[in-house]
Amino acid sequence: MAKAKTWIEPHSSGIYVKPADLWIDPSRPVERAAVTHGHADHARSGHGAVFATPETLAIMALRYGVDAEASHNQAFVYGDGFERGGVRFSFHPAGHVLGSAQILMEYRGERIVVTGDYKRRADPTCAPFEVVPCDIFVTEATFGLPVFRHPPTGYEIAKLIGAVRAEPDRSVLVGAYALGKAQRVIAELRGAGWDAPIYIHGALEKMCQLYAVHGVDLGELRLVSETDKAEMAGQIVLAPPSALNDRWSRRLPDPVTAMASGWMRVRQRARQRMVELPLVISDHADWDELTTTISEVNPKESWITHGSEDGLLRWCELHQRKARALHLVGRDLEEEA
Amino acid sequence: MKRFAALIDRLIYTRSRNSKLALIVDYLRHTPDPDRGWAIAALTESLDFPAVKAGTVRRLLATRVDEELFRLSRHFVGDTAETAALLWPDAPRAKAELSVSAAVDALAAASRSDAPAIVASLLDRLDADGRYALLKLALGGMRVGVSARLAKQAFAQAFDVPVDDVEELWHAIPPPYAPLFAWGEGRTERPDLKDVAFFRPFMLAHPLEEESVDLADYAAEWKWDGIRVQIVHGGGETRIYSRGGEEISGAFPELVAAFDQDAVIDGELLVRGEVQGGEAASFNALQQRLGRKVVSKKMLADYPAFVRVYDLLAVDDDDLRGQPWTERRRQLEAFVPRLAASHFDLSQVIDATDFDDLAERRAGARDAAIEGVMLKRRDAPYVAGRRAGLWYKWKRDPLTADCVMMYAQRGNGRRASFYSDYTFGCWSEAGELLPVGKAYSGFTDEELKWLDKFVRDNTLNRFGPVREVEKSLVLEVAFDSIHSSKRHKSGLAMRFPRISRIRRDKPAEEADRIATLQAMVT
Ligand SMILES: [Zn+2]
Numbered sequence A: 001m002a003k004a005k006t007w008i009e010p011h012s013s014g015i016y017v018k019p020a021d022l023w024i025d026p027s028r029p030v031e032r033a034a035v036t037h038g039h040a041d042h043a044r045s046g047h048g049a050v051f052a053t054p055e056t057l058a059i060m061a062l063r064y065g066v067d068a069e070a071s072h073n074q075a076f077v078y079g080d081g082f083e084r085g086g087v088r089f090s091f092h093p094a095g096h097v098l099g100s101a102q103i104l105m106e107y108r109g110e111r112i113v114v115t116g117d118y119k120r121r122a123d124p125t126c127a128p129f130e131v132v133p134c135d136i137f138v139t140e141a142t143f144g145l146p147v148f149r150h151p152p153t154g155y156e157i158a159k160l161i162g163a164v165r166a167e168p169d170r171s172v173l174v175g176a177y178a179l180g181k182a183q184r185v186i187a188e189l190r191g192a193g194w195d196a197p198i199y200i201h202g203a204l205e206k207m208c209q210l211y212a213v214h215g216v217d218l219g220e221l222r223l224v225s226e227t228d229k230a231e232m233a234g235q236i237v238l239a240p241p242s243a244l245n246d247r248w249s250r251r252l253p254d255p256v257t258a259m260a261s262g263w264m265r266v267r268q269r270a271r272q273r274m275v276e277l278p279l280v281i282s283d284h285a286d287w288d289e290l291t292t293t294i295s296e297v298n299p300k301e302s303w304i305t306h307g308s309e310d311g312l313l314r315w316c317e318l319h320q321r322k323a324r325a326l327h328l329v330g331r332d333l334e335e336e337a
Numbered sequence B: 001m002k003r004f005a006a007l008i009d010r011l012i013y014t015r016s017r018n019s020k021l022a023l024i025v026d027y028l029r030h031t032p033d034p035d036r037g038w039a040i041a042a043l044t045e046s047l048d049f050p051a052v053k054a055g056t057v058r059r060l061l062a063t064r065v066d067e068e069l070f071r072l073s074r075h076f077v078g079d080t081a082e083t084a085a086l087l088w089p090d091a092p093r094a095k096a097e098l099s100v101s102a103a104v105d106a107l108a109a110a111s112r113s114d115a116p117a118i119v120a121s122l123l124d125r126l127d128a129d130g131r132y133a134l135l136k137l138a139l140g141g142m143r144v145g146v147s148a149r150l151a152k153q154a155f156a157q158a159f160d161v162p163v164d165d166v167e168e169l170w171h172a173i174p175p176p177y178a179p180l181f182a183w184g185e186g187r188t189e190r191p192d193l194k195d196v197a198f199f200r201p202f203m204l205a206h207p208l209e210e211e212s213v214d215l216a217d218y219a220a221e222w223k224w225d226g227i228r229v230q231i232v233h234g235g236g237e238t239r240i241y242s243r244g245g246e247e248i249s250g251a252f253p254e255l256v257a258a259f260d261q262d263a264v265i266d267g268e269l270l271v272r273g274e275v276q277g278g279e280a281a282s283f284n285a286l287q288q289r290l291g292r293k294v295v296s297k298k299m300l301a302d303y304p305a306f307v308r309v310y311d312l313l314a315v316d317d318d319d320l321r322g323q324p325w326t327e328r329r330r331q332l333e334a335f336v337p338r339l340a341a342s343h344f345d346l347s348q349v350i351d352a353t354d355f356d357d358l359a360e361r362r363a364g365a366r367d368a369a370i371e372g373v374m375l376k377r378r379d380a381p382y383v384a385g386r387r388a389g390l391w392y393k394w395k396r397d398p399l400t401a402d403c404v405m406m407y408a409q410r411g412n413g414r415r416a417s418f419y420s421d422y423t424f425g426c427w428s429e430a431g432e433l434l435p436v437g438k439a440y441s442g443f444t445d446e447e448l449k450w451l452d453k454f455v456r457d458n459t460l461n462r463f464g465p466v467r468e469v470e471k472s473l474v475l476e477v478a479f480d481s482i483h484s485s486k487r488h489k490s491g492l493a494m495r496f497p498r499i500s501r502i503r504r505d506k507p508a509e510e511a512d513r514i515a516t517l518q519a520m521v522t
């Protein structure tokens, strides 16, 4: 069996797969990149060739102007993959956002999984996480502290709907990351029976359309910029978090400021963001999901990156699991959590 | 505990005072005794459980959660109670609801040795929000923006009773305030307050808008630049209350000890300043003494406090509030010599011949501790609150300076989308602009919109929520006084600065120099 350390190298700018001369989620432009999903801290422009799921390629085309049709870029559906330099690569659902994938690499009898970002709970906008057995499990740890236990999504959605109904003269403005979180909140609202039009900030429009093209039904969406102020009373409005306290929000009738993020679990964090209605809805695994996943995958070794490495590392130590922290740079995309 | 936990949660995220008020009103109306009383006491930080401290909770957590994981979590969250609430494992199945009063009883009965076990058994009965509420109740530090004043207003509004009555009764009745609720709901008579050192709501003044008043009808006194206090001696104890009826006895132990007469006085708390040769010092000096829980000997020696007395509300069991000012003044003058001269003196009546004479003296007053003049109607009784025509405050004309806007920051609440807090500066001899103050009031809504646009269009740099702007806009700033301060590079600090005018007409180079402001220092 190959020794992982001889063929895979963690660098601060990404993970380098030596025999294939290929990088996973590199933070700088490279010749060949395999990309787990479309968030900016994983996907970026300027690579020679990109290997990703069709949805991720479409997102990269929309956000970073990557040419999804170009022959040097290649799309692979879940379960599918390619071989290069003796390494077999394949893509498996990560349950994080539309198109998000874990990348499995097999080389001379050794299996390594890079999760990118992931979560375990149900999400109507993407395929559920798949447990892929492996020797080395490279896991994210955004919420790698035991204080992070996300409540059931339905509970938070009910809280949101309750808040809108409680003050019919006001709108509830939900700050939600433009890729993934916004569409998920909308889809969850639809699932909970919220049939009214949902009003969105212009910055969310194209991504919502992309989701719809990929078969995620978001119901009727209207642009805030094309709507009378009065019409939005008693309604739900979505905007990227950066617009919450911006001049833009003056178009809304006396908005209640809400924010959908795993960080909302911590009260002082929510207060700092001037949030009145914190919604603990995250696209990242919480503490229980992280630790359960490591147990289920049951790797020989876990490599931890991207968040509170120390907490998860400590858990591995307490459970006598071999683990190390990778210190990748540019992976602190707080908004998407 | 569910309702209480939900209330705290809403209060934490609610920024407007009226919304907070509405939440508490609703809670008080719909929660039974004694839970509501304990809850309101917890919100106003009026509870203390000596056996339960942050250390108790930390040690307890160590028995359930790995210490290293607790340390990392505590570091991230920044608050012991919240960390513990989130980390404590959920009980396997739901238990019967734990009432606030049951929790209070258990915490109050705890001794140092059994406190951990008691807290543990309580935490086991709650979910994460309930655990947070319990630990905040036990440890204090609620930080939900509910002052005693707001709580009293909520009570008055909830039961439609006069807030003045609530003010008076509040401090006389210990939590959970059962007799207060019984009275509020009309089930009993107003509780009897004999033999209790309770707070009487202050009589307040309107700003003087009349051209003049007749000094035959009004007595004039200096308005002192300290803090207004009421000292009450009753039932064998002495208490000092500040404006909102908050008790501040702890910060001024020497005054509590020195006030040994059965009486209630109204006066100004001041600190003696060295510079003034033992006269009253500026407000700055007094600030050294405010908000301190423990007062060191050095503090007592460096900033000796005293009270300049100007009204007598009760003496030897006699309530004088119904008497006219003239009669209260007569009794006050007879009473003050009964107090220790080291800590109490009489606020003198200004013997002006007529209003013009008074105006002249007011203009000439240079004492740092003088803020202006008070005019009190001679035949008026002592009544709570602000009543038309009885008391006037006639402040010294504000000082003004032309300053240049340097930085701007977003406001809170309704103003969150506006750059509404401005830092401004004046020119040093070297031609450098140095900050001299910060203001966030004084302008109209229209002016705010204009200022906000100015900030956005003239941003040079961003530092988090702060924007540095092009140094081109002159603001006329009004302030009550200006003092030396080591905190600012300019060496100056303004008291109550506000924007009085936007001077779009004035070039920035023509704004005031630091030296000009230094000449106004008191
Ligand atoms: Zn992501």
Ligand SMILES: [Zn+2]
Binding pocket: A039, A041, A042, A117, A306, A331, A333
């Ligand atoms: Zn990420």
